[in-house]
Amino acid sequence: MLSISNFHVSVADTPILKGLTLDVPAGEVHAIMGPNGAGKSTLGYAVSGRPGYEATEGTVTWRGEDLLGLDPAERAAKGVFLSFQYPIEIPGVPALTFVRTALNAQKRARGEAEVSAPEFLKQVKAASKALKMDFDMLKRPLNVGFSGGEKKRMEILQMALLEPSLLILDETDSGLDIDALRIVADGVNALRGPERSMLVITHYQRLLDYIKPDKVHVLAAGKIVASGGPELAHQLEAEGYDKYLPVAA
Amino acid sequence: MNLATRIDLNDVSSFPSRRVEQWKYTDVRRYLREVPAAAERIDVEVDGGPFRALCTNEYQTFGNGRTHEGDNLLKGFGRKGLTVRPDAPLLDAIRFVSDSAFGGWQASLGYTVGPNDHVVLLESYEGRAGAYIANAAINFVVLEGGRLDRIVLADDTAEAISISRADVTLSEGSEFNQTILTTGAKLQRFETNVTHPGHGATVRADGLYALTGDRHADLTSIVTHAGPDGQTSQLIKGVVRDTARGVFQGKIVVERGADGTDARMGHHALILSDRGEVDAKPELIIYADDVQCAHGNTVGNLDESALFYMQQRGLSAEEARALLTRAFLFEVVDRIEHEGAREEVRTWLMESS
Numbered sequence: 001m002l003s004i005s006n007f008h009v010s011v012a013d014t015p016i017l018k019g020l021t022l023d024v025p026a027g028e029v030h031a032i033m034g035p036n037g038a039g040k041s042t043l044g045y046a047v048s049g050r051p052g053y054e055a056t057e058g059t060v061t062w063r064g065e066d067l068l069g070l071d072p073a074e075r076a077a078k079g080v081f082l083s084f085q086y087p088i089e090i091p092g093v094p095a096l097t098f099v100r101t102a103l104n105a106q107k108r109a110r111g112e113a114e115v116s117a118p119e120f121l122k123q124v125k126a127a128s129k130a131l132k133m134d135f136d137m138l139k140r141p142l143n144v145g146f147s148g149g150e151k152k153r154m155e156i157l158q159m160a161l162l163e164p165s166l167l168i169l170d171e172t173d174s175g176l177d178i179d180a181l182r183i184v185a186d187g188v189n190a191l192r193g194p195e196r197s198m199l200v201i202t203h204y205q206r207l208l209d210y211i212k213p214d215k216v217h218v219l220a221a222g223k224i225v226a227s228g229g230p231e232l233a234h235q236l237e238a239e240g241y242d243k244y245l246p247v248a249a
Numbered sequence: 250m251n252l253a254t255r256i257d258l259n260d261v262s263s264f265p266s267r268r269v270e271q272w273k274y275t276d277v278r279r280y281l282r283e284v285p286a287a288a289e290r291i292d293v294e295v296d297g298g299p300f301r302a303l304c305t306n307e308y309q310t311f312g313n314g315r316t317h318e319g320d321n322l323l324k325g326f327g328r329k330g331l332t333v334r335p336d337a338p339l340l341d342a343i344r345f346v347s348d349s350a351f352g353g354w355q356a357s358l359g360y361t362v363g364p365n366d367h368v369v370l371l372e373s374y375e376g377r378a379g380a381y382i383a384n385a386a387i388n389f390v391v392l393e394g395g396r397l398d399r400i401v402l403a404d405d406t407a408e409a410i411s412i413s414r415a416d417v418t419l420s421e422g423s424e425f426n427q428t429i430l431t432t433g434a435k436l437q438r439f440e441t442n443v444t445h446p447g448h449g450a451t452v453r454a455d456g457l458y459a460l461t462g463d464r465h466a467d468l469t470s471i472v473t474h475a476g477p478d479g480q481t482s483q484l485i486k487g488v489v490r491d492t493a494r495g496v497f498q499g500k501i502v503v504e505r506g507a508d509g510t511d512a513r514m515g516h517h518a519l520i521l522s523d524r525g526e527v528d529a530k531p532e533l534i535i536y537a538d539d540v541q542c543a544h545g546n547t548v549g550n551l552d553e554s555a556l557f558y559m560q561q562r563g564l565s566a567e568e569a570r571a572l573l574t575r576a577f578l579f580e581v582v583d584r585i586e587h588e589g590a591r592e593e594v595r596t597w598l599m600e601s602s
Binding site: 048141158 | 552554558577
């Protein structure tokens with residue numbers, strides 16, 4: 001279970017998250033919705049350990065272990081994966097090389113045997129086929145010159161290969177047309193399982209038609225201000241976030 | 250101007266100080282105040298060096314400036330030399346091996362590429378030990394339609410003073426491609442002066458420095474376009490750590506009448522420490538009207554968001570830095586056309602950066 005309690009996060013001394021509390025039990029998918037500027041992306045960065053996102057109060061534990069004392073790579077080895085809203089371009093590092101390096105770094109950190117090159121290639125071929133990705137693209141530098149949709153598929157491909165246990169999807173639907181959205185959502189749904197928890201951060205309800213959440217939370221002004229079932233997302237889509245803003249203010 | 254700055258180790262007055270504009274970042278006189286003793290004779294295996302697996306043709310090895318015939322070139326600067334005229338695409342190697350506590354050597358040679366010949370020249374500076382003073386000068390001539398790919402690997406010691414100068418004279422329709430890769434020395438400079446006739450001749454003058462400790466590397470080049478329709482491209486990249494200092498001085502001169510010149514210069518450096526230093530002086534001097542010239546120069550640090558992204562996927566901060574740094578430098582290596590040489594250089598860089 002992911003357990004976040006009274007979480008305060010500041011960026012450049014400006015408080016962004018102000019006492020956020022949230023539990024995501026194993027096997028569940030929770031959606032975080034909220035207006036722009038509510039702190040949605042900050043939540044993803046702070047849980048994954050981005051430098052500059054300073055936790056000033058509260059706790060974050062994953063499977064009972066404290067995450068806040070760990071560096072980003074250690075959190076990754078514990079199973080934390082953040083799918084970026086804007087995946088970063090890494091010039092000069094072929095995508096295949098990058099993913100294999102990352103996978104083996106995680107395996108080393110966990111004391112597991114590294115994956116061999118032929119075995120890795122087999123896994124990549126299967127995973128890229130499922131995501132309808134051109135295998136040759138993976139020989140190119142990671143995300144360089146990729147379209148928005150290709151970058152998001154690349155994130156899902158990494159997810160499939162790294163097999164994280166805590167998945168945080170930050171605005172995964174942005175920049176995707178409807179076909180790409182379906183492929184990406186299928187990729188995410190294939191990873192659902194009793195041991196995995198997912199936090200799906202999104203501004204729009206649309207993504208949740210494809211990735212059905214167990215619970216929906218509204219994040220406004222740095223706090224969870226409402227929680228409910230999937231119907232809450234539809235209500236937000238119909239009514240907007242206005243009614244949550246005075247509460248938060 | 251060029252003759253005035255030619256260094257002769259037997260003549261203290263030829264040692265430039267920072268008061269000479271072209272040498273202001275590489276002050277030889279500060280480190281060298283008198284004529285050094287001639288470096289002793291050393292034994293050098295004839296077919297060693299970083300390119301031993303590749304070389305198929307001529308192999309010229311200098312041990313402390315001496316050829317295997319035993320000449321002491323400190324006393325005979327400018328008179329001894331080697332001229333190679335290969336008649337088919339070949340891989341040549343020139344090795345300068347240095348090993349001396351404080352002795353100096355200098356060597357000079359001429360190297361000519363015949364009409365329509367193609368040579369890949371693999372040049373290495375191999376510092377074994379000591380605070381030696383090395384001074385190498387090569388005169389390259391590439392005749393009409395000829396092509397010279399010069400690849401230089403420099404592994405001097407941290408105590409050495411090492412100066413290397415190349416004067417390159419091209420002919421119409423010829424091609425000169427250069428990649429210099431260096432880890433620096435106490436004071437080190439690679440200078441390349443190219444006389445570019447235009448008329449379809451092309452020049453690529455690339456370089457890379459990867460410096461640690463208090464090492465210094467200076468990549469200086471002057472490409473002078475004397476005739477129309479010549480092309481020059483230059484990509485220099487560098488990484489400095491600790492208190493190291495990287496210097497790039499790139500000058501492209503387009504003389505009157507050299508219309509249709511296309512010249513592009515880029516220098517990009519990473520400073521990965523608080524006390525590292527990079528001095529860059531890109532210059533385009535243009536006297537012709539119809540030319541395309543561009544230069545770009547950046548000095549910065551590794552991209553923080555890329556570092557976080559890589560760490561989020563499980564790479565340690567150290568691994569992420571190393572991978573990004575290498576990727577940054579490999580852009581220069583990737584421009585080497587000869588596959589075998591490119592792979593040797595890549596391996597060398599993996600071990601050196």
